[in-house]
Amino acid sequence: MITKRSKPVAKLVSPWTDAAHLIGSLKGKIRIKGDILCTGVRWRAQA
Numbered sequence: 370m371i372t373k374r375s376k377p378v379a380k381l382v383s384p385w386t387d388a389a390h391l392i393g394s395l396k397g398k399i400r401i402k403g404d405i406l407c408t409g410v411r412w413r414a415q416a
Contacts, residue, residue, distance in 0.1 A: 371379040382391060 370377050371381065
């Protein structure tokens with residue numbers, strides 16, 4: 370566990386940990402704000 374001023378901010382895990390378990394452990398702990406698939410840059414492409 371990595372802490373900042375005695376508060377946990379990150380957890381070190383083995384790179385060989387099952388990815389599904391790692392992602393599942395984040396449920397309810399993170400929030401996604403906005404569109405994660407968009408860069409926010411508008412493109413003016415001509416066809």
